[in-house]
Amino acid sequence: MKNILVCIKQVPDTTEIRIDPVKKTLIREGVPSIVNPFDAYALELAARIKDKEPGTKITLVSMGPPQAENALRECLAVGGDKAYLVSGREFGGSDTLATSYILSCAIKKLEELEGKFDIIFCGKQAIDGDTAQVGPEIAEHIGLPQVTYAIEAEAEEDRLVIKKEVEAGFEKVAVSYPCLITVTKPSFDPRFPTIKSKMAAKKAEINVLAYADLEAGMDNERIGLKGSPTKVKKTFTPEVKTSGVKINEPTSEEGAEKLFAILCEDKVF
Structure with missing residues (x-):
């Protein structure tokens, strides 16, 4: 038997996202939130094991605001046994580097509570950012071997x-425990989910890890806006x-002949 951790992110449904033509910012009001699809695939691989x-x-x-509990409940209904939400104002504004650092601190805390994890699964990327950085960065923070695009x-x-998926097709790779995929x-x-599992997930406790729970092992210069070297100048x-x-x-x-005439008319030649 294995002890597995799956990282989940709640994201806006990108098919519903619009951009404010004046402010050039994302309009999030009225946009439904979903479980990041790649994280759902990661959970399915864990569930098959x-x-x-x-x-x-x-x-x-x-990691997210209180409403991210909804995403965790969806995942509890399809294979998860226990769920933790890392949430706090101190984490707001974190880019991928700060987010991965916060999650790595949370994972170390979780291993004190749940035991050492054999496998950490992450989606390859979140559909609202498409950076594919957080998973590999967590592996680097913790010092784990990693395999991507599984x-x-x-x-x-x-x-x-x-x-794993590669440009030329597929490869088979073996990696020792513990590892991040x-x-x-x-x-x-x-x-x-089944009706029974959905009902159980609805009643399940979502454990919250706040800043105070992680503060002892955390460098405050590496979280939130202060710890985020990425600055978004404009969205358009x-x-x-x-x-x-x-x-x-x-x-x-x-x-x-017609093409030549058009190009001459436009003074391309």
């Missing part, structure tokens, strides 16, 4: 065998360009 190894425990952790995971006694979209979908929607000119002549020769 649990299916094969009875006694395996899956702990969930998320689509399958097979737990053996002393190692985890990963099938980031997960991309596999060939299967995450499982659906690219201007929509006018459509091109369609040349539809009977022959290729006539089409070439």
Whole structure:
């Protein structure tokens, strides 16, 4: 049996996001929040290990505001056993570097509470930022071997065998425990909750780790805005360009002549 941690993020549904044409900022009001899809795939890989190894425990952790509890409850309904929310005003404004540092501190605290984790699963990236940085940065902060872009995971006694996506196709990689794995979209979908599991998740306790719980082992210069070297100067929607000119002549020769005439008219030649 394995002790697994899955990192979860609640994100705005990017299909619903709009940008304020005046302020050039994201309009979040009225935009529904969802579990980051890549984190859902990560949880599914963890749940498949649990299916094969009875006694395996899956702990969930998320960093965010109080409403992120909803995302954790969704994940409790499809395989999670216990959930923790890292939340506090002190963490506000954190970029990926500060976020990964805060989560690494939280993970060290969780290992005091839940025991050492054999595997930490993360989605390859969050769809609201698309940086793919937080998972690998957590591995660096903690000092864990990591494998990225996993689509399958097979737990053996002393190692985890990963099938990962690469430009030329796929690779199989074995990594010893403990390790951190980031997960991309596999060939299967995450499982659906049952009515019974949804009801249980609704009643489940979400444990909150506040700043005070992590302060002792944390460098305050590395969290929040103070610990975030990334500064977003502007967010904007690219201007929509006018459509091109369609040349539809009977022959290729006539089409070439028409094109040449248009280019000459526009003083390209």
